[in-house]
Amino acid sequence: KAGVTQTPRYLIKTRGQQVTLSCSPISGHRSVSWYQQTPGQGLQFLFEYFSETQRNKGNFPGRFSGRQFSNSRSEMNVSTLELGDSALYLCASATQDRLAQETQYFGPGTRLLVL
Amino acid sequence: QKEVEQDPGPLSVPEGAIVSLNCTYSNSAFQYFMWYRQYSRKGPELLMYTYSSGNKEDGRFTAQVDKSSKYISLFIRDSQPSDSATYLCAMSADKLIFGAGTRLAVHP
Numbered sequence: 471k472a473g474v475t476q477t478p479r480y481l482i483k484t485r486g487q488q489v490t491l492s493c494s495p496i497s498g499h500r501s502v503s504w505y506q507q508t509p510g511q512g513l514q515f516l517f518e519y520f521s522e523t524q525r526n527k528g529n530f531p532g533r534f535s536g537r538q539f540s541n542s543r544s545e546m547n548v549s550t551l552e553l554g555d556s557a558l559y560l561c562a563s564a565t566q567d568r569l570a571q572e573t574q575y576f577g578p579g580t581r582l583l584v585l
Numbered sequence: 586q587k588e589v590e591q592d593p594g595p596l597s598v599p600e601g602a603i604v605s606l607n608c609t610y611s612n613s614a615f616q617y618f619m620w621y622r623q624y625s626r627k628g629p630e631l632l633m634y635t636y637s638s639g640n641k642e643d644g645r646f647t648a649q650v651d652k653s654s655k656y657i658s659l660f661i662r663d664s665q666p667s668d669s670a671t672y673l674c675a676m677s678a679d680k681l682i683f684g685a686g687t688r689l690a691v692h693p
Contacts, residue, residue: 474628503681513629513673513683526680560628574681576621576628 474577488549495563502544507558591684604661608674615676
């Protein structure tokens, strides 16, 4: 069974631009979560989607948004990029809902560099 | 104060050593406790998970949870160079909260 895939793997943008990242979960998984990983803050929860609905949200500004499609694929958008948005963005999928947090499977991440 | 505290290391041990990795937490609502391993330039990989207090063993790995002390541990027996990675503890009530990660190096 294929794992979680994320595209693109690497991205360079300039301040003020916007970016869209994509995540395809493991087949059959309906929950998709997004995380930001930086050396200073570690892994931080962005949001979780289940059956096209946002179920939970972390403490990030409104510039960070996401959505989930009927096939469970998810996209994350960051508008008006700032230098501090440079990070590894990780997507994780799970079989059910947040009660099954222990079975999250992570993708390889998208490394975003903002210049 | 962070909800989850984890010493970032780095931790360097010789091959064959027993490794002890630890996290403390402050939120008594946490119910699920997990350990992830992350190799360089890869996403985290789930190693172990436990629900509530107790021990869980899987091969060379043992996870311990002490909810009364708000303390979790991961022990690695007979450590191998391939165990060199960053180990992240994580815990959840309604969302996953990660520790900072401990960088482990096992040298031959």
